[in-house]
Amino acid sequence: MREIDVKKISDAIRDLAIEVNIHLSEGLVERLQKALAEEKSELGRELLQRLIDNARAARDKMLPACQDTGTAVVLAEIGQDVHLTGGSLIEAINDGVARGYKDGYLRMSILADPLTRVNTGTNTPAVVHAFIVPGDKVRVSFMAKGSGCENMSRLKMLKPSDGEEGILKFIEETVIEADGRACPPITLGIGIGGDFEQCALLAKKALFRDPLGARHPAAHVAALEEKILTRINATGIGPLGMGGTVTALAVHVETAPVHISSLPVAVNIDCHAHRHGSLTL
Amino acid sequence: MTVRAIRLTTPLKDADLKDLKIGDKVLLSGEIYAARDAAHKRLVELIRKNKPLPFDPKGAVIYYTGPTPARPGQIIGSCGPTTSSRMDAYMADILSAGIKATIGKGGRSPEVRELQKKHRAVYFSAVGGTGAILSENVTKVELVAWEALGAEALRRLTVKDFPVIVANDLAGNDLFLEARTRWAKKV
Numbered sequence: 250m251r252e253i254d255v256k257k258i259s260d261a262i263r264d265l266a267i268e269v270n271i272h273l274s275e276g277l278v279e280r281l282q283k284a285l286a287e288e289k290s291e292l293g294r295e296l297l298q299r300l301i302d303n304a305r306a307a308r309d310k311m312l313p314a315c316q317d318t319g320t321a322v323v324l325a326e327i328g329q330d331v332h333l334t335g336g337s338l339i340e341a342i343n344d345g346v347a348r349g350y351k352d353g354y355l356r357m358s359i360l361a362d363p364l365t366r367v368n369t370g371t372n373t374p375a376v377v378h379a380f381i382v383p384g385d386k387v388r389v390s391f392m393a394k395g396s397g398c399e400n401m402s403r404l405k406m407l408k409p410s411d412g413e414e415g416i417l418k419f420i421e422e423t424v425i426e427a428d429g430r431a432c433p434p435i436t437l438g439i440g441i442g443g444d445f446e447q448c449a450l451l452a453k454k455a456l457f458r459d460p461l462g463a464r465h466p467a468a469h470v471a472a473l474e475e476k477i478l479t480r481i482n483a484t485g486i487g488p489l490g491m492g493g494t495v496t497a498l499a500v501h502v503e504t505a506p507v508h509i510s511s512l513p514v515a516v517n518i519d520c521h522a523h524r525h526g527s528l529t530l
Numbered sequence: 531m532t533v534r535a536i537r538l539t540t541p542l543k544d545a546d547l548k549d550l551k552i553g554d555k556v557l558l559s560g561e562i563y564a565a566r567d568a569a570h571k572r573l574v575e576l577i578r579k580n581k582p583l584p585f586d587p588k589g590a591v592i593y594y595t596g597p598t599p600a601r602p603g604q605i606i607g608s609c610g611p612t613t614s615s616r617m618d619a620y621m622a623d624i625l626s627a628g629i630k631a632t633i634g635k636g637g638r639s640p641e642v643r644e645l646q647k648k649h650r651a652v653y654f655s656a657v658g659g660t661g662a663i664l665s666e667n668v669t670k671v672e673l674v675a676w677e678a679l680g681a682e683a684l685r686r687l688t689v690k691d692f693p694v695i696v697a698n699d700l701a702g703n704d705l706f707l708e709a710r711t712r713w714a715k716k717v
Contacts, residue, residue: 290713292553299657307608307662316598316608316661316681354607356598356681366568368680397613397635397658429706430613430636432658485713489658490636491695492709522659 250332251385253530255341258325258333258389261528262342262375265391266321266349269524270313273304276460277498277523284434284488284495293493297434300488300521315522318355319393321346321375324457324527328384339377342389347371358396378450390457390527398435398518401427404449407512413473416441416514417480423516424481424497429490432520434498436461437477440515443505452517455501457525462499474500488521498523535693541589542630547652550696552705556654557691562591562633563674566612568682570620572675577623584675584684587627594634596681597661597671606668606687610661611635614653618642625649633694637706647702654694655705667692 278301285297307314323342327333335341350357350372357372376394403423407415420439427435438458440451464471477500487493498521507513538546540560550556563585565573576583594614598607614634617624621642624632630651635658646653656664670688677683697705 296657299660299663303657303660303663306666310604310662310665311601312604312662312665313598313608314662315659316596316610317612318598318608354599354601356596356607358596358681368682370680395659400613400616425710428637428710429655429658430615432635483715485710485715487709487713489655490706490709491655492713494713494715520659 250330252332252334253387254335255333255338256335257530258338258387259341259345261389261530262323262345262391263349263352265389265526265528266346266355266393267353269391269526270318270353270355270393271311272308273314273522273524274526278304280461280498281521284498288488288493288495290487290493292491293488293495296488296491297495313355315395316356317358317395317397318350319395319524320359320399321372322392322394322453323375323377324390324454325377325379326382326388327379328386329381330385331387338379342375342377343373346373346375386529388527388529390525392457392525395432395520395522398427398431398520401431402517404445404513404515406445407514409510409512411512417477419514420477420516421480421484424486424518425484427518428486431518432522433486433490434488434495434521436498436519436523437481437500438517438519439477439500439502440517441502441504441513442507443513444508444511445513447505448513448515449517451503451505452515455503456517456519458501461523465502470502470504474502477502537691540591542591543589544650547630547650547700550652550699552696552699552703552708554696556694556696558591558694559690559692560688562593562687562689562692564593564595564597564685564687566594566596566682567616568679569676569684570617570624574620574623577627583627585686587629589628589630591631591633592624592629593687594632598681606665606671608661609665609668611656611658614638621645625651637704638698643698643702643704646698647700650700652696652700653698655697656694664692
């Protein structure tokens with residue numbers, strides 16, 4: 250059995266928190282460049298250029314690309330042949346988040362209680378999803394999830410009779426309701442199937458897919474991703490909601506087996522600053 | 531924002547706003563007030579109790595932002611706009627106090643557009659998610675009130691040529707609605 254000290258996981262999270270907030274990924278910037286070539290609205294192109302300039306300014310000045318440095322969302326895939334040593338995994342992750350947000354001059358956005366609303370001052374606790382997987386490695390993925398787009402995300406328990414058109418319609422309505430508030434061009438993580446909470450988690454996991462815009466391996470799911478992308482880009486919302494032909498950069502769908510009477514659909518929206526990264530130990 | 535921008539200086543007067551149309555590019559200079567959810571709750575409590583605000587609201591501009599901490603030697607961290615519609619519920623009181631413009635991102639409710647018409651106020655959009663580049667237009671930051679709120683504290687920002695777009699004008703037009711209608715395609 251392989252031993253991994255949780256301190257190593259903590260350090261990886263610290264570094265990822267700073268990295269993803271300050272350095273937007275090359276893949277994302279390339280996708281924004283492509284959007285610039287595709288966009289038909291002149292104002293839309295001007296805004297996309299501004300996003301690209303902002304990504305460069307953030308790197309040069311060591312500033313977060315966006316002031317909402319997000320909720321820290323962590324996916325931890327833990328090999329079943331790994332023995333974690335050195336203390337609590339969850340505490341180590343939160344320690345990494347707290348150090349990353351302090352050392353990186355990132356914003357502390359987390360309140361200890363949704364009702365009393367007092368800031369924890371450390372941007373912790375993180376939202377952690379841990380999975381036991383085969384093997385002897387640990388993979389941690391970190392997302393700085395902005396709240397403007399998270400607030401516009403939706404989950405609906407559709408009826409099986411709603412079918413594909415019902416799915417497309419719900420996603421389109423969600424994106425139109427989000428409008429400029431979600432900072433388009435957006436990336437959509439869509440969960441279809443499972444039960445209530447599994448569906449939401451599928452949508453969040455879909456946002457972590459690399460590279461951006463990669464198609465689902467199943468042909469019928471990949472075809473649905475294309476249909477959703479076309480439908481969303483026809484809404485006219487455009488960059489920052491100010492009109493245009495590029496509203497979404499990518500659509501990632503994940504599915505799960507489902508009860509005979511259910512068709513849950515979750516739409517998790519990410520803004521144009523799609524910030525995540527991962528590390529394997 | 532490169533083309534033919536209109537330059538305005540705070541505090542804003544009625545004459546500054548009367549010819550603005552949705553989609554116009556404006557470069558704002560002078561003092562603006564950074565306030566978001568928690569600071570708005572407190573401002574509105576003061577307004578409802580007829581107590582003085584920590585700044586003069588006449589002609590003032592509120593910017594919905596919660597900046598990241600400044601690194602040593604920097605004036606401010608990243609400071610882009612947050613979603614304006616969360617502040618819609620406070621607008622009746624905010625505008626009655628004399629605020630002439632707000633800056634944020636995304637559309638606002640029809641009720642807010644009506645309130646803005648009534649109080650002769652406009653709504654500007656800054657470019658969401660460009661907080662790094664927007665920090666270049668901030669020349670000074672002062673804490674005004676409620677330091678314990680951290681990123682949500684009330685701050686006075688001195689800005690130079692801060693780039694915004696007119697999103698709601700005095701006629702009650704909405705840039706976001708108009709733009710989407712214009713660009714929507716039949717599926």
